[in-house]
Amino acid sequence: MAVDLFARSLPVWPPGDPGNATDTIIGGVHFNVTTLNYWNYTLYEGNWTLSNWSRCYLVDQPYTPPLLLTNGTFVNSTWCYLATLPSGPRANTGVGFAVAFALCLIFVLVNLTRHGKLYLPAEKRFYPIGRRWQWYWASFICATALIGLFTGIDVDRYRVVELPLVLNVFFWFLMNMGSIALVWESVRHWGSWMERQFIDPNPFVLQQTDRRGMFEFWLPLFFYLWWWLDFFLVIPRNWGAVELQRSPEQTILKAIPAATDIRFKIAPFLLFISWLTILVSLWHSVRHYEARNRGWLNRIIGFIRYVPFRFLFMIPLSLAVIAYQALAAWEFNYSPLKKDTNLVAMYVGGYVPALLLVIILCVSGFLRPNEDKELIRQRRERGTELDRELGIRHKPAWWKRVRGEVGTGDAVRDQLYRNSHRSTSICSFREAGFTTT
Known part of the structure; x- marks a missing residue:
C-alpha cells in the first residue's frame, strides 16, 4: 500500500x-x-x-x-526569478504615470524654493519649516510613486511572482500615506497662515496658551497618532506571502489570505480618522480666523466661501485614496497586490488621486505669492491707510531730486558733504560782507 x-x-x-x-x-x-x-x-x-x-x-x-x-x-539553466518576458500593459501604463510624477517633482521643487524662501525674520510662533512641509510631502509622494512604478515594470516581465510585486505595492502604500499627510499639512498650514495675518497688526490679540492655541497644539499630534498606527499596521509585515501567486491553488491558499488579512482591513479606517481630523482642522481655522455668520445655512455657505478652492478638490481626492485602499483590502481582484489585477481600477483608484493632489498643489503654488512678500504688501497698505487717516502726505520721489537730497549710497558721506558745503557757503557770505544768523 x-x-x-x-x-x-x-x-x-x-x-x-x-x-x-x-x-x-x-x-x-x-x-x-x-x-x-x-x-x-x-x-x-x-x-x-x-x-x-x-x-x-x-x-x-x-x-x-x-x-x-x-x-x-x-x-546552462536559466533561473526562474529573472525578467525574461516582454513588458506588459501594467508596466507600460506604469511608465506613463512615472513620467507624470517625475514632471510634477520638478514643479514641486520649484514651488518649494519659491514659497520656502524667507524675506522677513523668522518668528518663533511661525517656524519656516511649517510652510515647507506640504512641499516635502509632495516630494515624498513623487519619489515613492517613481520607485514603485519603475519596480512594477518587472511584475509583467517575471515568469514567477517575485520581489518586484512586493516593492511595487510597498511603495504604493507609502504613497497613500504621503497623500493623506500632504492634504493635512496643506490644511494645517493654511490655518497657520490665516492666524499669522490675523495677529500681524496686533500680536497680542490672540494668546498661544488659550483654548484655541492648545487645540491647535494637540490636533497635529492626534492626526499623526492615527497616521503612524496605519504605518505600523501595513508596513512592518512578512511580505513574502504576497509573492505566493505561482499557481491558482497557491494564490487561493496563500496570497489571498495574506493580501486581505485583518491588518489590511483595519488600516483604511485609521486613515479615515486622520481624514476626519483634516476636516476638523479646516473647520477650526474658518471658525477662528474668518468672519462669523449667523444661522446654520449662512455658516455652511460661509464655510464653503472661505475655504480655499483647492481644498474643495484635495479633500475628496484624499478620501478616494482611502476608499480604494479599503476596496483592495476586501476585494483581491481589484488589489494592486494581485499580479494580474484589474489595471483600470489599480491606476485610476490607486495612482490618479495622488497625481491630481500633487498637480493641484503645484498649480495653486504658482498662483499664490510668497507669504513673506504678501505680508510685506499688507503692512505697506496698512501704513498707507494710517497715513491717510492722520493726514500725512509723503512727498513724491522727484521731490528730493529737485532739492538735491538724492543720496549717493553712503549716508555718512552725504551728511559730511552737506555740512562742508554749508560751512563753505557761510564763509563766502561773510567774506562778501554779509552777516548770517
Missing part, C-alpha cells in the same frame, strides 16, 4: 521515447524521469517552470537546459 501511495504522488511527465519508461521530452530535450523524481522536481506547464521548492528553472525554449546531471544539476 505504501508503494502505491508513493507511486500516485509522483508527478506526471510528458511522454518521451517509445519503449523507454524513464525518458521524458521537455522543450525538445530528453531528460531522465528517475533523476527528476529523485530530486523531487515538478513540471508546471502553466508557466513552463521546473521546481523542487528550493530551485526553479525555466524549461521552455529558448531557455530549456540541454543536460541534467545525476546530482540534480541542470547545465
Whole structure:
C-alpha cells in the first residue's frame, strides 16, 4: 500500500521515447524521469517552470537546459526569478504615470524654493519649516510613486511572482500615506497662515496658551497618532506571502489570505480618522480666523466661501485614496497586490488621486505669492491707510531730486558733504560782507 501511495504522488511527465519508461521530452530535450523524481522536481506547464521548492528553472525554449546531471544539476539553466518576458500593459501604463510624477517633482521643487524662501525674520510662533512641509510631502509622494512604478515594470516581465510585486505595492502604500499627510499639512498650514495675518497688526490679540492655541497644539499630534498606527499596521509585515501567486491553488491558499488579512482591513479606517481630523482642522481655522455668520445655512455657505478652492478638490481626492485602499483590502481582484489585477481600477483608484493632489498643489503654488512678500504688501497698505487717516502726505520721489537730497549710497558721506558745503557757503557770505544768523 505504501508503494502505491508513493507511486500516485509522483508527478506526471510528458511522454518521451517509445519503449523507454524513464525518458521524458521537455522543450525538445530528453531528460531522465528517475533523476527528476529523485530530486523531487515538478513540471508546471502553466508557466513552463521546473521546481523542487528550493530551485526553479525555466524549461521552455529558448531557455530549456540541454543536460541534467545525476546530482540534480541542470547545465546552462536559466533561473526562474529573472525578467525574461516582454513588458506588459501594467508596466507600460506604469511608465506613463512615472513620467507624470517625475514632471510634477520638478514643479514641486520649484514651488518649494519659491514659497520656502524667507524675506522677513523668522518668528518663533511661525517656524519656516511649517510652510515647507506640504512641499516635502509632495516630494515624498513623487519619489515613492517613481520607485514603485519603475519596480512594477518587472511584475509583467517575471515568469514567477517575485520581489518586484512586493516593492511595487510597498511603495504604493507609502504613497497613500504621503497623500493623506500632504492634504493635512496643506490644511494645517493654511490655518497657520490665516492666524499669522490675523495677529500681524496686533500680536497680542490672540494668546498661544488659550483654548484655541492648545487645540491647535494637540490636533497635529492626534492626526499623526492615527497616521503612524496605519504605518505600523501595513508596513512592518512578512511580505513574502504576497509573492505566493505561482499557481491558482497557491494564490487561493496563500496570497489571498495574506493580501486581505485583518491588518489590511483595519488600516483604511485609521486613515479615515486622520481624514476626519483634516476636516476638523479646516473647520477650526474658518471658525477662528474668518468672519462669523449667523444661522446654520449662512455658516455652511460661509464655510464653503472661505475655504480655499483647492481644498474643495484635495479633500475628496484624499478620501478616494482611502476608499480604494479599503476596496483592495476586501476585494483581491481589484488589489494592486494581485499580479494580474484589474489595471483600470489599480491606476485610476490607486495612482490618479495622488497625481491630481500633487498637480493641484503645484498649480495653486504658482498662483499664490510668497507669504513673506504678501505680508510685506499688507503692512505697506496698512501704513498707507494710517497715513491717510492722520493726514500725512509723503512727498513724491522727484521731490528730493529737485532739492538735491538724492543720496549717493553712503549716508555718512552725504551728511559730511552737506555740512562742508554749508560751512563753505557761510564763509563766502561773510567774506562778501554779509552777516548770517
